[in-house]
Amino acid sequence: MRAEGALFLLATLLPCALPAGAVAQQQRTPGERLPVHEKVLDNGMRFLALERKGAPTVAFVVQYDVGSVQEHLGDTGTAHLLEHLLFKGTTTIGTKDVDAERVLFGRMDAAQDTLVRARARGDSARVSALAARIHALEDTARTYVVPNEMDRILTRAGAQGLNATTTNESTTYFVELPANRAELWFALEADRMSDPVFREFYTERDVVMEERRTRIDTSPGGMLYESHLAAAYTMHPYGVPVIGWMSDLQNLGRQEVAEYYRRYYGPNNAVVVVVGDLDADKAVEWAEHYFGPLPRGEEPPPVLAREPQQRGERRVDVVWDAEPALRIGWHVPEALDPDAPALSVLTSLLTGGRTSRLYHRLVIEDRSAASVYSSLGPGEKYPQLFQIDATPISPHTPAEVEAAIYEEIARLAEEGPTQRELVRVRNQVEAGNVRRLLSNLGLAFQIASSTTLTGDWRDTFRLSQRVGEVTADDVRRVASTWLTQENRTVATLRRDEPDEEPIS
Amino acid sequence: MRRAAVVTALALLACGTIAGPTAAQQTGKSVVERLRYPPLRFDAPDPEMHEVEGVRVLFLEDHTVPLVTLFARFKGGYSLFDRSYYAATTALPALLRYGGTTTLPPDSVDEALEYYALQTSFGGGGETVFTSLNTLTTHLDPGLHLWIDMLRNPVFDSAQVEVWRGREMENVRRRPDDPQRLAFTQFNRLMYGDHPVGWEMDASDLEPEDLTPERLHEVQRRILCPENLIIGITGDVSWPEMEAKLRRELRDWPPCSGTLPEYPEPRIRSKPGVFLIPRELEQSILVMAHPADVHLGDGRYFAAQIGNAILGSGGFSSRIMARIRTEEGYAYAASSIWTMPRRYQGIVGAVTRTRPENTVPALELILETMKEMSREDPTREEVGTAVDQIVNGFVFNFETMAQIISRRMFYLAQELPEDWLEQYVAGVEDVTPRSVHRVLRDNLRPDDMIILVVGDPDRIGREGLERLGPVTILDPSTLPG
Numbered sequence: 001m002r003a004e005g006a007l008f009l010l011a012t013l014l015p016c017a018l019p020a021g022a023v024a025q026q027q028r029t030p031g032e033r034l035p036v037h038e039k040v041l042d043n044g045m046r047f048l049a050l051e052r053k054g055a056p057t058v059a060f061v062v063q064y065d066v067g068s069v070q071e072h073l074g075d076t077g078t079a080h081l082l083e084h085l086l087f088k089g090t091t092t093i094g095t096k097d098v099d100a101e102r103v104l105f106g107r108m109d110a111a112q113d114t115l116v117r118a119r120a121r122g123d124s125a126r127v128s129a130l131a132a133r134i135h136a137l138e139d140t141a142r143t144y145v146v147p148n149e150m151d152r153i154l155t156r157a158g159a160q161g162l163n164a165t166t167t168n169e170s171t172t173y174f175v176e177l178p179a180n181r182a183e184l185w186f187a188l189e190a191d192r193m194s195d196p197v198f199r200e201f202y203t204e205r206d207v208v209m210e211e212r213r214t215r216i217d218t219s220p221g222g223m224l225y226e227s228h229l230a231a232a233y234t235m236h237p238y239g240v241p242v243i244g245w246m247s248d249l250q251n252l253g254r255q256e257v258a259e260y261y262r263r264y265y266g267p268n269n270a271v272v273v274v275v276g277d278l279d280a281d282k283a284v285e286w287a288e289h290y291f292g293p294l295p296r297g298e299e300p301p302p303v304l305a306r307e308p309q310q311r312g313e314r315r316v317d318v319v320w321d322a323e324p325a326l327r328i329g330w331h332v333p334e335a336l337d338p339d340a341p342a343l344s345v346l347t348s349l350l351t352g353g354r355t356s357r358l359y360h361r362l363v364i365e366d367r368s369a370a371s372v373y374s375s376l377g378p379g380e381k382y383p384q385l386f387q388i389d390a391t392p393i394s395p396h397t398p399a400e401v402e403a404a405i406y407e408e409i410a411r412l413a414e415e416g417p418t419q420r421e422l423v424r425v426r427n428q429v430e431a432g433n434v435r436r437l438l439s440n441l442g443l444a445f446q447i448a449s450s451t452t453l454t455g456d457w458r459d460t461f462r463l464s465q466r467v468g469e470v471t472a473d474d475v476r477r478v479a480s481t482w483l484t485q486e487n488r489t490v491a492t493l494r495r496d497e498p499d500e501e502p503i504s
Numbered sequence: 505m506r507r508a509a510v511v512t513a514l515a516l517l518a519c520g521t522i523a524g525p526t527a528a529q530q531t532g533k534s535v536v537e538r539l540r541y542p543p544l545r546f547d548a549p550d551p552e553m554h555e556v557e558g559v560r561v562l563f564l565e566d567h568t569v570p571l572v573t574l575f576a577r578f579k580g581g582y583s584l585f586d587r588s589y590y591a592a593t594t595a596l597p598a599l600l601r602y603g604g605t606t607t608l609p610p611d612s613v614d615e616a617l618e619y620y621a622l623q624t625s626f627g628g629g630g631e632t633v634f635t636s637l638n639t640l641t642t643h644l645d646p647g648l649h650l651w652i653d654m655l656r657n658p659v660f661d662s663a664q665v666e667v668w669r670g671r672e673m674e675n676v677r678r679r680p681d682d683p684q685r686l687a688f689t690q691f692n693r694l695m696y697g698d699h700p701v702g703w704e705m706d707a708s709d710l711e712p713e714d715l716t717p718e719r720l721h722e723v724q725r726r727i728l729c730p731e732n733l734i735i736g737i738t739g740d741v742s743w744p745e746m747e748a749k750l751r752r753e754l755r756d757w758p759p760c761s762g763t764l765p766e767y768p769e770p771r772i773r774s775k776p777g778v779f780l781i782p783r784e785l786e787q788s789i790l791v792m793a794h795p796a797d798v799h800l801g802d803g804r805y806f807a808a809q810i811g812n813a814i815l816g817s818g819g820f821s822s823r824i825m826a827r828i829r830t831e832e833g834y835a836y837a838a839s840s841i842w843t844m845p846r847r848y849q850g851i852v853g854a855v856t857r858t859r860p861e862n863t864v865p866a867l868e869l870i871l872e873t874m875k876e877m878s879r880e881d882p883t884r885e886e887v888g889t890a891v892d893q894i895v896n897g898f899v900f901n902f903e904t905m906a907q908i909i910s911r912r913m914f915y916l917a918q919e920l921p922e923d924w925l926e927q928y929v930a931g932v933e934d935v936t937p938r939s940v941h942r943v944l945r946d947n948l949r950p951d952d953m954i955i956l957v958v959g960d961p962d963r964i965g966r967e968g969l970e971r972l973g974p975v976t977i978l979d980p981s982t983l984p985g
Contacts, residue, residue, distance in 0.1 A: 055903045056546050087820075092532035147830050151820040153536060156889050158896025178899050180544040187539060191531035206833030213787035214836055214857055220681050290531065322681035323674075354602075354614050364667055370674040393674045424618055 031461030036447065037280040038457070041288060043296040044268025048447055048457055049283035050275045052440065056179035057160075058276030059440035062189060063448040065271075066264035067169040068244075069237040069303050069379065074251075077208065077244015078260050080166040081252060084204050086173070087150060087164070090195040093188075094149040101199055104141040105254060108134050108202065112253045119251070134202050145199055150188060157181045161441070166242055168379035170452055176441060179277045183286055190290035193267060201254045209250070212243045220322040220493055228327045228491035229378060231316040232385055236307035238378050266297015271451045275444040307331065307383060314489040325493040326398040328388045328405065332482045335380030336454065341466040342474035343386055343482070347374040348425040349417050349475065350388070350408070355424065357408050358388070366404065368396035381453060385489075386482060398492050413479035416472040429467045548902050551736070551912050553922075556747060557754040558730040562912050563746065564738040566905045570641040572739030573906050574648070575634070576655065577913050580727030583630035583700040584764045590703060591714040592723045595668050597626040597633055599720060600728075602664045606657040610664050613654065622647050630700050631767060632917070633727055641740045645749065652753040655728055660720045669710055676705050680980065684857070687789035687958040690781060690980055694956060695793065695851060699770045722761075729760035734916055736909040772849050773954055778973045781958045781980060788863040788959030792870070793841060793853025794952045798943065800846045801920065806931035807939040808844060808947065813890040814882045814940065815874065815948075816840025816854055821889050823873050824854055834858045834866045846918055852948055860963030867955065867972060874950040881937035894932050901925060 037049045067079050091098045115130035154162050154175060162175040177185055216222040226241050233239025244252075272291065274283050310331055333339050350358045351374040362369035372390040392401045417425075450460035551562040582593040601624065604610040617624060623638040635655070639647035680686050689704045696702030713719075737746060772795040798808040816824030816839045828838035835856045843850035854874075858866045902908060915924050955972060957964065969975050 055899055056544055057899055057903060090532065092534065093536070142831065147826055148820040152889055155819070155821050156892040156896065158893060158898070158900070160897060160900050176900070178544050178896060180541045181896070184536065184539055184541075187531060187535045191533075191535075194531055200830065203831065203833035207829055207836055210787065210834070210858060211836035213859060217786040218683055218857075323678045355611075355618075363671070364663075367667060367670045370671045370678075391674070391678075393670050394677055427618060427621060 047287040049280040061444040186290040232489035329385035342478040416476040575736040578633040579732040601626040603660040725761040738905040792953040793851040796852040807943040812842040864968030881941040
């Protein structure tokens with residue numbers, strides 16, 4: 001956590017966030033005025049550096065323009081598994097003898113191919129025998145491995161928060177280092193970008209299956225989320241869980257992951273951002289030196305799938321031994337659509353804070369819900385869902401809460417928000433934007449995401465400006481256009497008990 | 505203001521030389537090994553200590569931006585009261601924020617906070633109530649006044665109390681839905697019995713009579729008073745100016761109505777055993793620990809910290825993570841736990857989650873890893889990694905002024921020396937493989953673990969569990985204290 005470096009932004013933003021009424025229209029938002037150095041390398045890699053004085057630390061982010069939307073049924077979970085495997089080292093880091101490892105990889109992968117065919121035949125004895133063989137070969141290969149070596153090198157350098165995250169449409173690797181050790185990151189990351197080795201593959205696949213068991217298979221909330229998206233999207237890959245379906249994970253092989261890496265991990269598909277106490281010219285020099293020699297990758301194929309228009313409400317039940325919960329989602333356009341700012345304002349009007357309409361009605365007035373949230377997701381690049389999550393307070397039912405939600409939305413679509421509400425939302429949006437910028441890492445993420453989404457790091461700052469210009473009429477229009485009965489999918493978590501009264 | 509110059513660096517050579525021109529030479533391990541780093545120099549700001557109207561105040565001036573951040577830390581929480589006050593002491597921070605003041609009803613407080621673009625937080629633990637305010641310098645006067653008004657003159661509006669009570673009841677109802685939360689709360693109960701650490705909120709704690717205005721005012725008057733308070737301030741204001749404002753707001757704050765009792769000494773279960781909460785789950789939750797006697801401030805504390813990092817708290821560089829995750833693929837997350845309270849016993853053990861069939865192998869592997877560590881010295885490389893992470897990452901303790909101030913407030917509350925962080929780094933640098941081994945040999949007893957598993961008995965295998973000790977089946981609703 002870091003505060004003071006970015007706080008000049010807060011100072012410039014907050015005066016326009018005050019409800020005194022004077023929202024000055026500026027040519028450019030304060031975020032856009034940040035002195036970001038931008039350099040496109042010859043191999044197509046986009047590099048951005050922002051120098052900020054403060055404690056001598058630097059945040060590093062690499063974002064690849066690839067995620068689970070590039071997957072298909074049968075290979076779901078590939079993007080995320082690959083993210084894990086990129087911590088396993090390279091031809092020189094993490095190994096004592098990479099050639100000996102590769103010989104064993106070939107034998108393991110052949111056994112995996114045979115295993116998949118045996119599984120298709122239902123030959124479970126053969127499957128078990130082959131799984132044991134793969135396990136034994138991986139144990140042998142492990143004698144050549146220096147485990148977690150990249151992690152150890154960074155840890156010894158005082159690194160903080162080394163991690164990565166995969167979403168529906170991007171994969172992001174990040175870490176912070178003391179400023180004097182910045183060059184170490186360039187050397188390690190360039191090595192990983194050019195020369196990774198997917199060692200310990202089958203063990204890591206088991207780790208990912210355990211991650212799935214934690215996040216989804218033993219979590220009522222995770223299961224409700226997964227089931228809801230799968231029902232709302234019939235063909236667009238936003239309906240596919242990022243972590244992958246369990247049966248796909250069981251059958252994924254090293255070759256498929258390597259192919260995915262080859263196709264999507266070229267420097268031309270990456271955005272690299274460094275933010276902190278680092279001379280920007282020096283950063284550009286290191287970027288050219290370390291990343292410059294990497295060859296350009298192939299042009300990744302576009303995602304052309306488009307979800308067909310929904311023609312009628314869909315309802316899905318998840319039966320689970322847990323207290324009930326509710327999820328509603330309406331199809332709405334992608335984040336760059338002209339309607340997106342008004343939809344963003346709508347989420348704040350409904351659930352942003354104690355005075356918001358749904359929070360006040362359900363949690364404070366009716367006391368029928370313990371919580372209610374709304375959001376746009378699961379990604380932003382393609383048409384998204386306007387999502388509402390609520391947990392009823394017993395003995396109130398999901399049906400009661402759902403009915404109250406529709407009532408409040410109808411009222412808002414009919415009457416529109418008051419001017420006072422709009423000003424409050426503007427304040428929240430501005431403050432939220434500022435809070436995201438209060439750390440080097442947060443800023444590096446925003447610059448990277450904006451560049452990946454539109455090619456211009458300033459665009460997400462501009463988007464927040466447009467949110468501030470949304471009118472009451474805009475809100476009424478988007479609420480009545482998109483939040484309709486036939487356009488929604490409703491998922492309910494409930495115990496295996498007789499059905500409640502259906503909603504009319 | 506005293507400024508301490510801090511230098512951390514292992515290598516003193518100037519910036520790294522750059523390798524040759526081809527890609528093959530520019531990346532990889534040999535390049536990393538050739539890099540040399542300049543020393544990292546920075547000035548660590550040092551807060552001033554003052555006293556205003558009987559309240560201890562830490563202050564750090566910072567004019568980088570026109571903002572002021574204030575923290576208040578009160579001694580007092582549910583651990584210092586008997587069980588009948590559990591709900592009132594737990595609700596107190598939230599109801600200070602939501603319940604209104606003698607001059608402003610709850611809605612007006614919400615509006616005022618929004619009007620001045622103030623950011624506040626209200627929270628607490630078993631022994632502390634903690635709150636903060638962030639404001640533009642221009643709104644410091646009204647912001648400070650409102651914030652102190654919320655702390656000094658709360659009214660605990662009955663409708664807001666009911667909202668809190670209803671949500672907390674639902675929280676209790678939903679506790680079994682998350683198997684990890686169930687495992688952790690039941691494990692605390694198993695280890696600590698009727699000590700506050702072992703408490704979990706029940707519907708019987710949340711009757712309306714547990715949250716009457718009288719009850720809430722009583723805990724407020726015992727906790728929210730000058731003797732229990734430490735304030736920390738950083739930002740765009742000078743001390744003379746700030747002192748005058750504080751004096752106005754803190755004047756005539758009545759003293760505490762009676763002193764708080766001492767934290768009750770825990771009596772932690774030491775009898776080993778295996779406990780199973782049967783649940784048909786796709787993944788078991790595993791928790792194990794036994795009592796431990798290393799304390800924050802002890803001579804052995806530093807070796808225990810490094811030992812814990814090597815055993816399992818140090819992420820991918822630690823042994824439990826390496827064995828359980830990297831080598832066997834048993835789990836996504838696995839780590840050791842070692843609590844080292846200043847004055848009382850703590851616990852040492854481990855946690856992980858794995859599919860039912862791997863439950864017993866994972867438990868056995870963790871215990872075996874612990875045995876190895878209590879048998880022999882860790883390697884120099886392992887100790888070096890754990891020490892380097894702390895020493896080279898030292899600068900991350902000074903990333904923000906707010907971080908510096910709140911850490912010093914903690915030291916003051918814990919009666920630690922003001923240069924504790926520097927002592928900590930120096931202590932850690934003196935740790936050797938031998939000292940790590942000694943503290944683990946004397947404090948880590950894998951055969952004495954109290955083990956709790958939440959999971960599916962049929963798939964886990966009763967026989968396997970019994971290899972680890974006599975198995976007791978627990979029903980969470982009737983668990984003995």
